[in-house]
Amino acid sequence: MIDTARSHNFIPTFAGAQEASKEAWHDVWKKENIIVTGDITAQKLLHLNCFSMTIAAQELANKHLDASVGSRGLTGEGYRGHIFWDEPFDMNFYLLHYPELVKDLMMYRYKRLDAAKEYAAASGYNGAMFPWQSGMYGDEQSQEVHLNPMTNTWDPDNSRKQRHVSLAVAYNILNYYNATQDETFMSQYGLELLFDIAEFWIGMSKFDPDTGKYTISDVMGPDEFHENYPDDTDNNGLKNNAYTNIMVSWFFKKLSKLIEDEPAKIIDDNLKRTNFTQQNIKDLNNIRHNLKLDFSGDILGQFEGYFDLKEIDFDKYRQQYGNISRMDRILKAHNDSPDNYQIAKQADTLMALFNIRESTFLKIMLDLGYPIVNPNKFIHDNIKYYIARTTHGSTLSRIVYSMLMLKIGEDSEAWKLFYEALTSDYYDIQGGTTAEGIHLGVMGATLNVVTSYFAGVDYRGKMLEVNPHMPKQWEEVDFQMTFRDVNFKFRVTDNTFIVTTDKDSEIKFLNQKLPLTANQEIQLTY
Numbered sequence: 017m018i019d020t021a022r023s024h025n026f027i028p029t030f031a032g033a034q035e036a037s038k039e040a041w042h043d044v045w046k047k048e049n050i051i052v053t054g055d056i057t058a059q060k061l062l063h064l065n066c067f068s069m070t071i072a073a074q075e076l077a078n079k080h081l082d083a084s085v086g087s088r089g090l091t092g093e094g095y096r097g098h099i100f101w102d103e104p105f106d107m108n109f110y111l112l113h114y115p116e117l118v119k120d121l122m123m124y125r126y127k128r129l130d131a132a133k134e135y136a137a138a139s140g141y142n143g144a145m146f147p148w149q150s151g152m153y154g155d156e157q158s159q160e161v162h163l164n165p166m167t168n169t170w171d172p173d174n175s176r177k178q179r180h181v182s183l184a185v186a187y188n189i190l191n192y193y194n195a196t197q198d199e200t201f202m203s204q205y206g207l208e209l210l211f212d213i214a215e216f217w218i219g220m221s222k223f224d225p226d227t228g229k230y231t232i233s234d235v236m237g238p239d240e241f242h243e244n245y246p247d248d249t250d251n252n253g254l255k256n257n258a259y260t261n262i263m264v265s266w267f268f269k270k271l272s273k274l275i276e277d278e279p280a281k282i283i284d285d286n287l288k289r290t291n292f293t294q295q296n297i298k299d300l301n302n303i304r305h306n307l308k309l310d311f312s313g314d315i316l317g318q319f320e321g322y323f324d325l326k327e328i329d330f331d332k333y334r335q336q337y338g339n340i341s342r343m344d345r346i347l348k349a350h351n352d353s354p355d356n357y358q359i360a361k362q363a364d365t366l367m368a369l370f371n372i373r374e375s376t377f378l379k380i381m382l383d384l385g386y387p388i389v390n391p392n393k394f395i396h397d398n399i400k401y402y403i404a405r406t407t408h409g410s411t412l413s414r415i416v417y418s419m420l421m422l423k424i425g426e427d428s429e430a431w432k433l434f435y436e437a438l439t440s441d442y443y444d445i446q447g448g449t450t451a452e453g454i455h456l457g458v459m460g461a462t463l464n465v466v467t468s469y470f471a472g473v474d475y476r477g478k479m480l481e482v483n484p485h486m487p488k489q490w491e492e493v494d495f496q497m498t499f500r501d502v503n504f505k506f507r508v509t510d511n512t513f514i515v516t517t518d519k520d521s522e523i524k525f526l527n528q529k530l531p532l533t534a535n536q537e538i539q540l541t542y
Contacts (some may be wrong), residue, residue, distance in 0.1 A: 092453025128154025143215030
């Protein structure tokens with residue numbers, strides 16, 4: 017990075033720099049701007065979010081930098097600039113506008129693959145275990161104690177047990193490959209990363225002969241309130257977190273398909289560069305069909321033993337504290353623990369429904385041996401169950417639940433949660449945290465919800481699939497994206513969907529395949 021700075025040709029005058037900046041931003045907005053008609057506040061804040069995403073990482077800059085995006089971008093000292101699992105919330109935006117940038121950001125992880133292997137080995141595992149908080153060298157930077165400002169005491173911090181950060185790295189690689197079909201990246205870097213991450217999860221999966229299932233232990237889920245089981249003084253973490261196990265099964269299925277589809281020479285080359293074996297390839301399919309989940313009726317347990325925990329009276333604490341988003345701190349101030357209760361800081365059990373398509377989620381459940389007989393009822397019941405137990409202690413929670421509420425027709429609640437997430441940094445709803453830096457993940461996620469769920473353009477398959485859910489508060493949304501080297505422009509209203517492309521292509525609109533001719537506008541109704 018120092019060499020890059022030294023070799024940079026700086027513009028000699030302020031006026032010249034100003035003009036160059038204006039031209040550069042003109043090009044940026046031409047590519048990534050989301051234009052909302054009928055809601056000036058949303059328009060301004062979405063513009064702010066695009067701006068924040070762009071200043072955090074750029075195609076022209078990051079190809080020279082060994083860096084990814086921190087959860088606060090470059091705007092403050094919060095989290096000390098570290099790289100978390102927030103990357104998927106950011107990558108979704110970058111992927112649709114700057115796929116080359118996504119590749120550069122993933123190289124940050126590849127260059128720290130050895131550190132991830134050392135971290136896994138130090139914890140008794142093979143393969144690569146990426147740290148919850150990553151910095152310059154790729155070693156674990158998570159704190160071991162956490163200040164509770166309500167009691168002014170330091171409590172143990174077990175957030176490093178959120179091993180699902182490695183799944184986020186794999187998710188980004190697979191999403192990038194799906195959207196770009198970049199065989200060079202996959203053969204030179206992607207497969208090596210995926211094999212090493214998979215080897216770690218194979219080691220984490222322990223077979224239980226009594227149940228015939230595999231168990232993944234000593235983890236925390238995205239919830240973050242639950243660190244251990246009640247009365248566990250040995251700090252053993254949790255077993256069979258639903259999000260973790262479902263995403264492991266999804267990841268193993270994707271990797272198995274890649275091994276089948278990629279040329280044998282590429283697979284062999286990557287097997288030689290890693291410790292991945294033919295037995296490991298067999299393990300992928302065996303484990304992905306047999307990871308354990310917990311159920312109570314049709315409710316999926318957040319982790320094994322979740323339904324043994326107590327219910328909590330939120331109203332009691334609301335009367336005393338008003339804002340109960342950080343129930344973990346409140347309970348500890350009462351010499352209690354969130355480990356004892358069915359509560360959550362943010363989306364956890366249903367987070368997989370944000371990452372992957374609903375149809376894919378249901379297939380994974382079937383693969384695991386838990387067929388969902390009535391998908392609509394299952395999804396409705398689980399969303400209602402968990403949102404009633406979630407305090408939204410993270411801004412990311414609202415945007416995930418906004419998308420989930422759209423799935424069950426709760427449009428007004430989806431809109432309310434979306435707007436709270438959209439305005440979260442502007443109004444500093446967490447009471448002072450924005451001064452430490454904006455929350456880049458929620459900014460990227462709001463942009464994703466607008467294009468992928470409100471406008472309904474889903475890019476997670478072989479072609480774009482469209483199913484709009486436009487808010488009644490908006491008249492129109494205009495935006496563009498790149499998918500598999502085709503540039504798409506969209507205009508969406510409450511009953512029309514207009515699309516043009518620069519190359520012949522096709523989309524699936526309301527489950528019907530439609531061919532698209534280059535430079536020919538197509539208007540569809542729904």
